[in-house]
Every structure is written in structure tokens, then in C-alpha cells.
């Protein structure tokens with residue numbers, strides 16, 4: 128019996144019509160498998176997708192090293208999720224449940240098909256995205272991140288994996304009882320946290336984002352000596368938009384991103400003034416859609432690979448990456464965005480990720496549950512953060528140095544802040560210091576209106 132409802136099956140595992148199967152036959156290769164043979168294994172790059180033509184195929188997931196039958200595929204079912212667009216390693220395993228025949232379609236042919244047949248293309252793409260969301264929601268892929276919740280590096284890795292859409296399970300080393308046994312099993316000392324464990328064997332101790340990216344094979348493979356038509360530096364909204372437009376015109380595009388796709392927008396809880404999204408969209412979702420869209424048109428994206436040097440005296444231009452690789456293109460677009468200011472008070476660095484945060488996503492909101500929190504700033508991101516975090520915090524204090532919000536915040540946000548009983552606006556106020564032991568415990572501030580110094584005990588979000 129399937130673990131999914133009929134509605135979930137319809138969305139996650141739609142069957143191609145006989146007409147669609149017929150139309151795909153010329154671009155694929157038929158392959159036969161005996162019962163029990165692995166057709167596509169996890170952790171191996173998949174050449175593309177396949178459609179079941181005859182027999183039954185098991186779709187297997189893995190969580191905590193336990194193999195689980197997710198679904199039984201029959202004629203018309205097709206494999207794949209977002210990783211197959213870029214040739215990354217598979218997060219699931221496919222095994223022949225009985226003697227079967229599949230139609231294997233290589234990635235290049237798949238891309239051409241996605242572009243040439245919008246109806247079939249949309250079916251496959253929306254299905255790939257839904258499958259990825261399901262894998263993330265159910266932590267399927269067998270990656271486990273273990274670390275103290277209130278640790279800067281734990282937050283860094285959670286943000287990095289989350290923004291790059293990689294499924295993982297998170298175990299809080301401070302509160303989760305099962306963690307001790309796991310740490311013992313892998314001989315991990317508390318000082319080595321956070322760690323990444325995959326399929327019960329490989330352990331990365333406090334890896335950099337770049338190490339995590341290569342561990343999970345998040346990057347497209349780049350053909351050496353290839354001259355790209357366009358290299359885009361930065362995968363924020365501007366970089367991804369450039370990639371979509373250029374790749375959709377048939378140009379060979381490479382996007383370089385030093386951190387995670389989405390840029391600043393990826394740290395926004397809800398963007399409401401982006402054209403085409405009247406109900407608003409989270410920065411993460413906007414970035415995810417743009418990322419898929421760029422890949423759909425064939426753009427290649429390198430994550431956690433910044434451009435560290437450009438040689439532009441003669442064409443083709445050369446770009447040196449953080450890992451010393453060199454890539455070449457006829458055109459460069461630098462969309463590296465801007466760096467926001469950080470709080471300029473003593474100790475602020477020490478508490479970053481441990482009471483002071485520069486983002487307001489679902490992850491940061493978990494630190495605010497039933498807490499009094501301070502949002503610093505009078506711009507739109509601060510306004511959005513105050514409204515979003517007030518849903519979970521006990522109370523939000525919005526601190527601005529100016530006399531009001533009118534000069535810095537969009538009009539659509541101000542009435543929401545005024546109307547919320549859980550948000551208090553404190554004008555002419557400034558944070559002057561922060562104290563705590565391992566995590567932020569209190570901030571001292573001055574409020575000009577009262578002309579006195581005040582101290583607030585709280586976690587703090589700053590933007």
C-alpha cells in the first residue's frame with residue numbers, strides 16, 4: 128500500500144500519457160533490468176531521467192540509514208527531481224521490483240524537451256519541485272546536521288543547506304537525547320560540533336560552506352576549457368534574472384555564487400513588492416524558483432564558489448574562483464550586490480548567530496519563540512522582520528534612530544506596525560552595547576526621547 132494519499136500520488140508521481148511516452152521514445156534509450164537490480168543509486172550522479180515502460184520499479188528513500196519504500200513506479204511513472212536538472216548526485220535509489228524496461232533520457236535531451244514542449248515541460252518541472260519540497264519536509268536524503276542550536280556555525284550550515292534547498296535533518300546537541308549516542312558512535316567531541324553525517328558513515332566536522340557544497344555535490348560539473356558566452360558573478364535576484372534571460376536566448380551561461388542562491392533576498396521572510404506576486408513571496412521561494420528557471424534553460428550554477436579575480440584586459444575574459452579554478456567567458460555580468468552594515472557596538476561580533484542575527488527567515492524565527500526581541504532599523508527589511516517575527520515572539524521592540532518610520536519604510540508596512548499590539552516602535556533610540564556569556568543576554572541602549580540610558584534583556588534581531 129502506498130504511504131501517500133491519492134492526491135499526493137497525483138501530484139508527486141503523475142503518469143505520462145501514452146501520447147507523451149510515444150513522443151519521448153525517439154529521444155531516449157530503452158534498457159532492461161532484472162528484478163532486484165539497482166537502476167539509479169543514491170550518491171551517484173544521474174545521467175538524466177527515465178520513464179518506466181514495463182514492469183515495476185521501487186523508489187527508495189533513506190532516513191537514519193533505514194531504507195524506505197516511498198513508491199512503486201509503473202508504466203508512465205518517471206524518475207527525477209531537481210538534482211537531475213544539473214546532473215548532481217541522486218538523493219534516492221531506484222531498484223527494479225521485477226523484470227522491467229525503462230526509457231532513459233539524457234540530460235541534454237531532457238533540457239531540449241523541457242524547452243520544446245511547454246506542457247510536458249511544466250508537468251516535469253512542477254513535479255521535480257514538489258518532489259524536492261517533499262524530500263526537504265521529510266528530511267529524506269540521509270544527511271544529518273548535529274550541533275548546538277545556539278551556535279554560529281550551526282546557524283551558518285542550516286542557512287546554507289536551507290537556502291540551497293538541500294534536504295537534511297537537524298538534531299539539537301543541547302536538547303536532543305539521541306545525540307549523545309550518535310556522537311559516541313562516531314567519536315565526536317562536543318568541541319568538534321557542528322558535524323554533518325551522511326548515510327551513517329561520512330562525518331564532516333564543522334565544515335566550511337564550500338566543503339558542505341562539495342560533500343553534497345551541490346555544484347554543476349564544468350567542462351574544462353569551455354568558453355562560456357556569459358559568466359554572471361552573484362546569484363542574487365539580479366544575477367539569477369540575468370542568467371534566466373541569457374540562457375533562454377540559448378547562450379551558454381555560468382553563474383558563480385560565493386554563498387547561497389538568493390542573495391540578500393534569500394533572507395527575507397516576505398517580499399510583497401516584487402512584480403507578479405500580489406500575495407507576496409518569501410525570499411527563499413523566489414530564489415528557488417529563479418534557480419530552477421535558470422537551470423531549466425541550461426544555465427550552470429556554482430555554489431559557494433566566489434569569483435576572487437577577474438582578468439578583463441582582453442577577451443575572452445578570465446575569472447579565477449576561490450578554489451583556484453579558472454573559467455572563461457566572452458561577457459561578464461557582475462551582480463555581486465551590496466553588503467549591509469552590521470551593528471557597530473562592542474561584542475556584537477561575538478554574539479552573531481548567538482543572539483544577534485542578520486536575517487528573518489523561518490530559521491531565525493525559531494530563536495524568537497516567546498521571547499522579547501529587538502529589531503534594529505527603520506527600512507523595509509526591518510519592518511518585514513518585525514511583522515513576521517511578531518507572530519512567534521512574545522513582543523517585538525522596533526528601534527530606529529530617527530523620529531519616525533516615514534522617511535525610510537514603505538507605506539504598506541507602517542500601518543501594520545502601528546496596528547500590531549505585539550510591536551512597540553521606539554524612535555530616537557540606539558543600541559549602545561551588548562552583554563552575555565555564551566549567548567546574548569542583554570543590550571544597553573539610549574533613547575533620546577527619554578534622554579536616558581535603558582537596558583533591555585532580550586534576544587536581538589538586527590537588520
Ligand SMILES: Cc1cc2nc3c(=O)[nH]c(=O)nc-3n(C[C@H](O)[C@H](O)[C@H](O)COP(=O)(O)OP(=O)(O)OC[C@H]3O[C@@H](n4cnc5c(N)ncnc54)[C@H](O)[C@@H]3O)c2cc1C
Pocket residue numbers: 360361362363364365366383384385386387388389390391392393394395396397398399400401432433434435462463464465486487507508511590
Ligand atoms: C531581510 C531583507 C528583506 C528585503 N525585503 C525586500 C523587499 O521586500 N522588497 C525589495 O524590493 N527588496 C527587499 N530587500 C532588498 C533586496 O533583497 C535586494 O535589493 C536584492 O536582493 C538585490 O539583489 P542583487 O542580486 O543585486 O544583490 P544581492 O541580493 O546582494 O546578491 C548578490 C549575490 O552576489 C554574491 N556575491 C558577492 N560577491 C561575490 C563574488 N565575488 N563571487 C560570487 N558571488 C558573489 C553574494 O553572495 C550574493 O548572493 C530585502 C533585503 C533584505 C536583506
